[in-house]
Each structure stands twice: as C-alpha cells, then as structure tokens.
Amino acid sequence: MGPRGGCRWSETRMKTALLLIPALLALPSAHAQQAAQGWKPSRPVTIVVPYAPGGGTDATARAVARRLSEAWGQPVLVENIGGADGLIGTRRVMDARPDGQTLLLQVPSLLLMKYQSSLKGVNPVARLEPVSALSMSPTAVVVTGKLPIHSLAELAAYCRKPGAACSAGSGENSSKLRARLFADSYGLHDLAIVNYKGTSPIISDLVSGNLTMAFTGLTAALPLHKSGQLRIVATNGDQRAAALPDVPTSTEAGWAHAYSVTWYGLFAPKGTPQRITSALAQAVKESGRFEDVQDAIALAGGEPRFSTPAEFLAQIARDDALLSARAAKYPLD
CATH class of the missing domain: 3.40.190.150 (Bordetella uptake gene, domain 1)
Structure with a gap:
C-alpha cells in the first residue's frame, strides 16, 4: 500500500507541477512588461x-x-x-x-x-x-495641373509623344527608384529624372509646369491636388488611400509591381x-x-x-x- 500510495501522491504532485508550468513561464514576460511600464526618461x-x-x-x-x-x-x-x-x-x-x-x-x-x-x-x-x-x-504619382493628364495611362501616352520632353522630379532615394521603375515599365527611355534636395521645390516646379510628374508621398501633394493645381493620378499601396478614395491604386491603373x-x-x-x-x-x-x-x-x-x-x-x-x-x-x- 505504501509504495502504491506514494506513487499516487507523486503523480498528483507531478500533475500539479505541470499545471503550474504555463504560469511560471509567463512570469518573465509579465515582469518585463512591468519593467517597461515603469521606465521613464530621467532628463529631456x-x-x-x-x-x-x-x-x-x-x-x-x-x-x-x-x-x-x-x-x-x-x-x-x-x-x-x-x-x-x-x-x-x-x-x-x-x-x-x-x-x-x-x-x-x-x-x-x-x-x-x-x-x-x-x-x-x-x-x-x-x-x-x-x-x-x-x-x-x-506613395503617389503626381502630375502637373498645367497638362490635361488625368490618369496613369494618359501620362504614359503623353510622354510617348515625339518631342514631349517629359520630366520626373525625384527627391529621396526611394523616389528615384520609383521614377526609374516607371520609365522602365512604360518604355520611356527619354524620361528626364531631375534630382532635388527636397519635396518643396519639386512641388513648386510641378505647380509652375516646369516638371511633368513626380513620385512623392502624399503630404505635400494632397492640398494642391484638392485645389486642382496638381493631380494625383495613382497611389502605390495595396489598397486605395483613405484620403483619396476616388484615386486608383497603381495596380488598378495598370502599373503592376509598383507597390510602395x-x-x-x-x-x-x-x-x-x-x-x-x-x-x-x-x-x-x-x-x-x-x-x-x-x-x-x-x-x-x-x-x-x-x-x-x-x-x-x-x-x-x-x-x-x-x-x-x-x-x-x-x-x-
């Protein structure tokens, strides 16, 4: 009886210990969370x-x-x-x-x-x-409001015209890559990619008509799109931008693999x-x-x-x- 009773007692103790393991394993993460919540900067x-x-x-x-x-x-x-x-x-x-x-x-x-x-x-x-x-x-494909371009297809068609002299403004490195990808995708071998030091001069040249297009974020272009001085003809996400529900994604507009x-x-x-x-x-x-x-x-x-x-x-x-x-x-x- 003794050995059997001892065995039953050991099994019970083992089961109890096994039940405690998840709680014990959770202790370090809970401690880490408490430590994180307790940290605050000590100076500016x-x-x-x-x-x-x-x-x-x-x-x-x-x-x-x-x-x-x-x-x-x-x-x-x-x-x-x-x-x-x-x-x-x-x-x-x-x-x-x-x-x-x-x-x-x-x-x-x-x-x-x-x-x-x-x-x-x-x-x-x-x-x-x-x-x-x-x-x-x-990101967005933005065109000057000085030209009658309202879609990605119209932009590509315009730039293919003889003597069109299309130009794309580029600021940060990722926008340079998008400009080159666009030129490659549409066979625009003569597209002039103009490098700028920031977005503001790009937007200024788009408004004045000195640039045909640019590949930018939405920040600077959105107000001028709403005023009609610029046009955002496509956005490059996997779904339409919440701020621009009427503007198609580049995939919807026919430019595949342009996600950005x-x-x-x-x-x-x-x-x-x-x-x-x-x-x-x-x-x-x-x-x-x-x-x-x-x-x-x-x-x-x-x-x-x-x-x-x-x-x-x-x-x-x-x-x-x-x-x-x-x-x-x-x-x-």
Missing part, C-alpha cells in the same frame, strides 16, 4: 528629424513630442538636422548613448543608404533599434535595452489616442500605424527586401 529627450522643418515628418514628430512630454513630465525636443540625404541627422542618433534619451524619426529611404556609394556604404539600420512605426501611407508605401518610424541607438524600447513604443502608442496627433498624421496623408518593436522590425525586413531588389536593378549611383 531629443527626437532628431533628419530633414528640413515643415514637412510631414516634422509635424508628426512635434505632435507626438508634445504628448510624450506631458506623459513623462520631461521636455521632448524636436531637432531638425538635415543634409546628406538624411545621413547627418541619422548619424547623430547612431552615435548617441543607448539610453532612450535620443531618438530618430525616419522614413523608408533609410533602408537605401547602404546602396549609395557617396555615403560610403553606411548601413544605419544595423546601428539602430526599431521602436515603433507611427504612420503609414502609400512610406512610413514614419521611431528608432533608438543600437544596444538600447528592450525594456526601454518597449516602454517607448507603448508611450508612443498612447500618444496616438489624442486628436492632435491623429490630425498631424492625417495632414501628412497617412494613417496611424503604431506597433511594437518586433512588429516594426518585421515591416522593415519586408520593405528592405523590396527596396534591395529595386536598388540591384536600378543602381543609385
């Missing part, structure tokens, strides 16, 4: 925007910064450090201490820096920690502890509940898309594969 935080003031990245960063400052009880400063296609400001964060006090707001062109020989093959993504996406929006979205994403220096990046992501997500943050994102032509560090890393990996394939086909230098 800087969000570096590596582009000129006034654009969608700048407006979004400032709206989020205001709410983070209120939540943390610390000043959150936005510092615009432009130059070298965004590398100068990006490098500032790459070289910062990994303590959550210095952050970077960037866009997908960050992924293309490693392919530009003039930047000496720098790969910033390898020296940054993804924190969270803030918003996402499709832009995101605004927050990064920290490489080596920033996970508890800090998780806390930052949670704080940023909570800032998105406020109307002023939602309005800033909408004015930039985007939709809120807050994420965890792991989710943002997965998005970066997908976009990196797409952009790498295009950069291999259409070298940037």
Whole structure:
C-alpha cells in the first residue's frame, strides 16, 4: 500500500507541477512588461528629424513630442538636422548613448543608404533599434495641373509623344527608384529624372509646369491636388488611400509591381535595452489616442500605424527586401 500510495501522491504532485508550468513561464514576460511600464526618461529627450522643418515628418514628430512630454513630465525636443540625404541627422542618433534619451524619426529611404556609394556604404539600420512605426501611407504619382493628364495611362501616352520632353522630379532615394521603375515599365527611355534636395521645390516646379510628374508621398501633394493645381493620378499601396478614395491604386491603373508605401518610424541607438524600447513604443502608442496627433498624421496623408518593436522590425525586413531588389536593378549611383 505504501509504495502504491506514494506513487499516487507523486503523480498528483507531478500533475500539479505541470499545471503550474504555463504560469511560471509567463512570469518573465509579465515582469518585463512591468519593467517597461515603469521606465521613464530621467532628463529631456531629443527626437532628431533628419530633414528640413515643415514637412510631414516634422509635424508628426512635434505632435507626438508634445504628448510624450506631458506623459513623462520631461521636455521632448524636436531637432531638425538635415543634409546628406538624411545621413547627418541619422548619424547623430547612431552615435548617441543607448539610453532612450535620443531618438530618430525616419522614413523608408533609410533602408537605401547602404546602396549609395557617396555615403560610403553606411548601413544605419544595423546601428539602430526599431521602436515603433507611427504612420503609414502609400506613395503617389503626381502630375502637373498645367497638362490635361488625368490618369496613369494618359501620362504614359503623353510622354510617348515625339518631342514631349517629359520630366520626373525625384527627391529621396526611394523616389528615384520609383521614377526609374516607371520609365522602365512604360518604355520611356527619354524620361528626364531631375534630382532635388527636397519635396518643396519639386512641388513648386510641378505647380509652375516646369516638371511633368513626380513620385512623392502624399503630404505635400494632397492640398494642391484638392485645389486642382496638381493631380494625383495613382497611389502605390495595396489598397486605395483613405484620403483619396476616388484615386486608383497603381495596380488598378495598370502599373503592376509598383507597390510602395512610406512610413514614419521611431528608432533608438543600437544596444538600447528592450525594456526601454518597449516602454517607448507603448508611450508612443498612447500618444496616438489624442486628436492632435491623429490630425498631424492625417495632414501628412497617412494613417496611424503604431506597433511594437518586433512588429516594426518585421515591416522593415519586408520593405528592405523590396527596396534591395529595386536598388540591384536600378543602381543609385
């Protein structure tokens, strides 16, 4: 009886232990969540925007910064450090201490820096920690309002006319790739791709008629599209933009394999502890509940898309594969 009773008792104890395993395994993650929720910056935080003031990245960063400052009880400063296609400001964060006090707001062109020989093959993504996406929006094909072009097909037909002298404005590296992809897709071997240092001069030349088309985000083009000075003839997402429900996607318009979205994403220096990046992501997500943050994102032509560090890393990996394939086909230098 003794051995049998002991065996039954051991089996009971084993079953109880097995039932406790899931709860025990959950303890580290619960502890990590509590640690993340407990982290707050101990001094002023800087969000570096590596582009000129006034654009969608700048407006979004400032709206989020205001709410983070209120939540943390610390000043959150936005510092615009432009130059070298965004590398100068990006490098500032790459070289910062990994303590959550210095952050970077960037866009997908960050992924293309490693392919530009003039930047000496720098790969910033390898020296940054993804924190969270803030918003996402499709890129757009924009044409001057000076020409009677209302669709992608009409744009291609116009540029094929003898003596049409079609030109495409290009700012960041990802837009250069889209311009070359468009020319290749439609056989526009004489398309002149004009490089600019920013979106504002591109928009100015489109409005004046000095440019035929451009490949941009929605931020600067949307108000002028609504006023009729420019026309957005297609967007490059997998579904129509919420801000432009009547404008077809490039796939619907007949331009296949042109998928291209832009995101605004927050990064920290490489080596920033996970508890800090998780806390930052949670704080940023909570800032998105406020109307002023939602309005800033909408004015930039985007939709809120807050994420965890792991989710943002997965998005970066997908976009990196797409952009790498295009950069291999259409070298940037």
